[in-house]
Amino acid sequence: MNKRPQAAKRGNVRPILWRGIRGRNLPVISKLAGQRNVALGRRTVLGLGAALTGSLALGAESAHSETSEMSPPADAPWSQSLGAGVVDRPYGTPAEFEAGVIRRNVPWLTAGTESSISFSPLQSLNGIITPNGLFFERYHAGRPDVDPAQHRLMIHGMVERPLLLTMQDIMRFPSVSRIHFIECPANGGMEWRSAQLNSLQFNHGMISCAEWTGVKLSTLLEEVGLKKEAKWAMVEGADGAHMNRSLPLEKCLDDCLIVYAQNGEALRPEQGYPLRLVVPGWEGNVSIKWLRRIKLGDKPWYSREETSKYTDLMPDGTSRGFTWLIDAKSVITFPCPEKPVSGPGLYEIRGLAWTGNGKVKRVDVSVDGGVNWQTAQLHEPVLSKALTRFTLPWRWDGKPALLESRVIDETGYVQPTIAQLRQQRGTNSVYHNNSIQTWQVKADGSVFDVQLG
Amino acid sequence: MFNWAEHRLLWGAIALLMTTASAAAAEPGHFGYGTTPTAAQIAGWDIDVRGDDGVGLPAGKGSVSQGESVFADQCAACHGTFGEGEGRFPKLAGGNGTLKDDRPEPTVGSYWPFAPTLFDYINRAMPMPTPHTLSSDDVYALTAYILNLNNIVPNDFVADRESLPKIKMPNHDSFVWTDPRPDTAAKPCMSACIDPGAVKITATAEGNGLTPKTTGPLDNMQPK
Numbered sequence: 259m260n261k262r263p264q265a266a267k268r269g270n271v272r273p274i275l276w277r278g279i280r281g282r283n284l285p286v287i288s289k290l291a292g293q294r295n296v297a298l299g300r301r302t303v304l305g306l307g308a309a310l311t312g313s314l315a316l317g318a319e320s321a322h323s324e325t326s327e328m329s330p331p332a333d334a335p336w337s338q339s340l341g342a343g344v345v346d347r348p349y350g351t352p353a354e355f356e357a358g359v360i361r362r363n364v365p366w367l368t369a370g371t372e373s374s375i376s377f378s379p380l381q382s383l384n385g386i387i388t389p390n391g392l393f394f395e396r397y398h399a400g401r402p403d404v405d406p407a408q409h410r411l412m413i414h415g416m417v418e419r420p421l422l423l424t425m426q427d428i429m430r431f432p433s434v435s436r437i438h439f440i441e442c443p444a445n446g447g448m449e450w451r452s453a454q455l456n457s458l459q460f461n462h463g464m465i466s467c468a469e470w471t472g473v474k475l476s477t478l479l480e481e482v483g484l485k486k487e488a489k490w491a492m493v494e495g496a497d498g499a500h501m502n503r504s505l506p507l508e509k510c511l512d513d514c515l516i517v518y519a520q521n522g523e524a525l526r527p528e529q530g531y532p533l534r535l536v537v538p539g540w541e542g543n544v545s546i547k548w549l550r551r552i553k554l555g556d557k558p559w560y561s562r563e564e565t566s567k568y569t570d571l572m573p574d575g576t577s578r579g580f581t582w583l584i585d586a587k588s589v590i591t592f593p594c595p596e597k598p599v600s601g602p603g604l605y606e607i608r609g610l611a612w613t614g615n616g617k618v619k620r621v622d623v624s625v626d627g628g629v630n631w632q633t634a635q636l637h638e639p640v641l642s643k644a645l646t647r648f649t650l651p652w653r654w655d656g657k658p659a660l661l662e663s664r665v666i667d668e669t670g671y672v673q674p675t676i677a678q679l680r681q682q683r684g685t686n687s688v689y690h691n692n693s694i695q696t697w698q699v700k701a702d703g704s705v706f707d708v709q710l711g
Numbered sequence: 712m713f714n715w716a717e718h719r720l721l722w723g724a725i726a727l728l729m730t731t732a733s734a735a736a737a738e739p740g741h742f743g744y745g746t747t748p749t750a751a752q753i754a755g756w757d758i759d760v761r762g763d764d765g766v767g768l769p770a771g772k773g774s775v776s777q778g779e780s781v782f783a784d785q786c787a788a789c790h791g792t793f794g795e796g797e798g799r800f801p802k803l804a805g806g807n808g809t810l811k812d813d814r815p816e817p818t819v820g821s822y823w824p825f826a827p828t829l830f831d832y833i834n835r836a837m838p839m840p841t842p843h844t845l846s847s848d849d850v851y852a853l854t855a856y857i858l859n860l861n862n863i864v865p866n867d868f869v870a871d872r873e874s875l876p877k878i879k880m881p882n883h884d885s886f887v888w889t890d891p892r893p894d895t896a897a898k899p900c901m902s903a904c905i906d907p908g909a910v911k912i913t914a915t916a917e918g919n920g921l922t923p924k925t926t927g928p929l930d931n932m933q934p935k
Contacts, residue, residue: 660910
């Protein structure tokens with residue numbers, strides 16, 4: 259009863275606001291639309307309208323100060339009406355104006371969407387935590403919808419007492435919460451050969467970071483009791499791929515977690531509901547989702563996902579296997595191709611840095627393609643194997659610029675350039691491209707993905 | 712009746728009990744949650760086959776010719792009759808000698824280091840729409856057929872738990888199983904690190920039409 263008139267009222271807001279925004283920005287739109295059409299071919303003015311709405315949220319647009327039907331001195335409709343009540347949305351959703359902030363895929367990358375990936379919209383995210391609905395996806399056989407009441411974790415093999423656990427059993431064990439990133443080692447993999455994707459989301463969005471809650475794997479392994487010969491664990495999912503990987507026992511006992519919660523709520527089905535492994539700092543595919551089995555053995559299994567895939571082909575024809583570590587990496591998230599700058603003036607360069615080797619120690623930023631560097635400010639919290647935020651004020655003079663960031667982790671490892679990586683690994687290794695990203699800022703403020711010689 | 716010495720003794724005993732209790736956290740069965748899986752429960756899920764020595768391969772067997780017909784039925788729609796791969800579905804054969812090329816073609820024949828891994832993967836993950844529904848005999852037969860497509864086994868080959876571990880895959884010796892990284896040693900230079908004149912854009916993603924839209928609804932990149 260109550261709902262209809264309110265919905266209608268709120269429904270009214272949108273067209274007015276859109277008219278307002280488009281009206282205010284028309285000159286900018288047509289200017290940008292011109293360039294983007296060259297760059298991307300099929301951009302429509304409507305699409306750019308959405309892009310500008312997005313960048314308004316960043317506060318970089320001057321449009322705020324201009325007048326509209328709903329800005330001062332006018333009172334907006336939402337200020338002169340009764341809003342929706344509690345439990346109007348019993349499970350909250352983002353504002354309708356954020357509808358374009360979604361995971362996206364690159365259709366030409368994979369044969370279908372079931373063994374595929376989607377990318378987090380890093381250009382629209384702030385802070386180190388990825389909202390659960392925007393965490394990147396990687397499936398090998400689609401997303402299974404697992405019934406937690408039916409789900410079991412089996413631990414067996416070289417153990418004293420094999421164990422079958424229900425979700426209730428698992429939740430009774432002592433619990434821990436940790437903030438860790440998960441990154442697919444193919445993140446940036448399309449750029450080994452050349453600059454291909456003009457986007458922060460598509461070049462870097464296979465990383466996300468969450469607070470995970472569950473039980474330490476070491477607790478479960480102590481509970482089953484390891485036989486002396488046990489040196490490796492095979493971890494396996496309940497998805498159609500029965501996705502499996504081998505992990506050395508040392509890592510299992512160090513910091514691996516068996517988790518059922520992500521940012522305070524149950525795992526999302528996309529991230530392994532009801533149970534997944536988190537292997538901090540290692541390539542994402544070892545953090546098996548929908549985890550149903552752990553088998554202890556004396557050797558690795560050499561499964562397809564650690565022989566045919568997730569091995570790195572070198573120019574001499576040899577391949578590297580078991581390259582689990584995520585090396586230190588950083589990227590500037592503003593400005594970026596999706597979030598250009600709008601005229602000379604003072605900006606805050608923002609970015610994210612991370613390393614599988616512990617904590618980020620320092621991030622340097624260059625605006626001249628790596629000739630000179632300035633140390634950026636790191637923002638708390640700086641956590642081990644978690645995303646870390648950095649910023650640097652930048653007064654843009656309106657001249658073309660080449661923006662780069664370079665992270666140094668607590669081991670002293672320095673993020674390499676793509677040229678340095680290619681020198682070692684050629685261009686066919688697919689995985690573990692942790693090179694410095696260069697963003698080209700043109701005089702009109704537009705930003706492009708480029709590589710330097 | 713109440714004696715301080717006894718009292719201390721009692722508390723000492725409790726403290727001792729508590730330390731034993733927490734030390735026992737490392738003892739198997741300390742929490743005692745869950746059940747012991749039955750042999751049948753373990754057998755149902757214990758599907759893994761180890762790549763390098765075939766440990767875990769089940770009973771059963773299959774020939775190249777049996778494999779050819781199962782493949783035509785269950786696999787060829789995606790992988791092509793001869794494993795050449797339809798559309799963007801993976802090629803399962805060929806690519807020998809291409810690993811050093813500019814555009815290498817890694818396949819079962821040109822890339823995979825271990826034959827038992829092929830049994831394991833087909834068994835656990837294929838056919839993609841209905842994984843883990845084939846009999847062991849069919850999986851052996853498909854393994855034999857795909858190895859034969861790659862000229863690794865003869866036409867009369869029969870795959871079973873004895874024969875598969877004995878196969879040496881062509882690319883077996885090309886894998887290094889220890890991670891040599893860090894393999895770069897960049898220095899964190901701060902000023903005048905390179906000659907400004909040497910800063911050249913060698914590649915740009917501008918205008919190549921490969922990037923889906925990052926605003927509005929999902930972009931399927933189909934021409935409109």
